[in-house]
Amino acid sequence: MPLEERRLGRTGLILPELGLGAMDTPQAAEGADTLRAALDLGIRMVDTARDYQGSEYLIGHVVRERGADFCIASKTFSRTVNGSQADVDRSLAVLGVPSICLYQLHDVSTQRDWEQVMAPGGALEGLRVAQFRGLVEHVGISSHNLEIAEKAITCGEFDTVMLEYSAFYTESEPLIELAARSGIGVIVMRPLGGSGRMSTLRTLNSRGDSELTPELLLRYVLSNPGVSVAIPGARYPDRVRRNVALCRDYEPLTDAEKRRCERAAEALYQVDAG
Numbered sequence: 001m002p003l004e005e006r007r008l009g010r011t012g013l014i015l016p017e018l019g020l021g022a023m024d025t026p027q028a029a030e031g032a033d034t035l036r037a038a039l040d041l042g043i044r045m046v047d048t049a050r051d052y053q054g055s056e057y058l059i060g061h062v063v064r065e066r067g068a069d070f071c072i073a074s075k076t077f078s079r080t081v082n083g084s085q086a087d088v089d090r091s092l093a094v095l096g097v098p099s100i101c102l103y104q105l106h107d108v109s110t111q112r113d114w115e116q117v118m119a120p121g122g123a124l125e126g127l128r129v130a131q132f133r134g135l136v137e138h139v140g141i142s143s144h145n146l147e148i149a150e151k152a153i154t155c156g157e158f159d160t161v162m163l164e165y166s167a168f169y170t171e172s173e174p175l176i177e178l179a180a181r182s183g184i185g186v187i188v189m190r191p192l193g194g195s196g197r198m199s200t201l202r203t204l205n206s207r208g209d210s211e212l213t214p215e216l217l218l219r220y221v222l223s224n225p226g227v228s229v230a231i232p233g234a235r236y237p238d239r240v241r242r243n244v245a246l247c248r249d250y251e252p253l254t255d256a257e258k259r260r261c262e263r264a265a266e267a268l269y270q271v272d273a274g
């Protein structure tokens with residue numbers, strides 16, 4: 001069964017609802033196999049960044065080897081017009097592709113960041129130049145700050161917004177709805193709650209000590225119709241296989257199941273914090 005597809009907001013791209021976060025993928029010797037597994041199993045979006053050490057390089061290696069068609073989403077941490085253009089140029093060289101599907105302003109999470117990237121001479125202007133030159137197809141933003149994310153969604157400048165959302169972190173739910181209504185693609189980062197919590201959860205699961213599983217957490221995120229694509233991170237190919245297997249055959253959670261999942265996540269958080 002193929003992966004279900006969703007529209008990435010006003011980009012018009014129709015992509016499988018499961019993507020891959022490649023932030024930590026290069027940290028494992030199996031990283032290239034993880035990317036190959038993703039491609040073989042029908043994943044089409046891979047998220048990376050100039051800042052993720054070795055990630056663009058590894059993706060470029062696999063894309064060239066396969067002649068493959070990932071929609072690559074990269075990011076710049078630069079806040080200036082020249083810096084963001086230089087980052088796009090470096091990304092293109094390292095990835096070895098003629099253009100990049102989506103380029104995002106990375107972690108715009110303070111008012112100062114926001115003012116810098118949006119000002120004349122700011123990083124958004126650089127991405128617009130890159131877009132005009134045909135080097136970048138769509139422009140997005142990622143943020144860990146809900147107020148900034150709301151401004152990003154309502155200002156009309158961005159095609160996509162990357163938000164944290166999971167059973168551990170539900171505060172972004174109203175913004176997901178707002179983005180979906182505004183035609184902005186919603187990319188969900190940290191859909192499993194991050195590597196620290198996942199490590200705790202894997203230990204608990206191996207002892208049968210938590211009803212939460214990676215599959216349940218992923219179902220939670222994908223049960224939200226406002227989400228365009230979830231990008232669980234993975235270093236190992238088996239994680240990708242498990243996530244694809246879940247996504248090929250799942251029922252959305254009911255509201256009662258979602259609340260139960262949130263309570264289990266809260267309990268895990270207390271274990272994690274303790």
Ligand SMILES: NC(=O)c1ccc[n+]([C@@H]2O[C@H](COP(=O)([O-])OP(=O)(O)OC[C@H]3O[C@@H](n4cnc5c(N)ncnc54)[C@H](OP(=O)(O)O)[C@@H]3O)[C@@H](O)[C@H]2O)c1
Nearest residue numbers: 021023142189190191192193194195232233234235236239
């Ligand atoms: N824009 C930003 O500021 C920002 C910030 C954070 C993250 N992100 C993006 O979001 C992506 C995901 O975030 P994240 O990696 O921090 O958190 P995450 O996706 O919530 O969790 C990743 C963790 O889950 C594990 N995992 C994945 N599938 C699993 C499975 N089926 N069974 C067991 N464990 C599984 C991974 O294991 P292994 O790694 O051991 O395989 C890794 O430890 C990143 O890769 C990045 O692209 C963006």
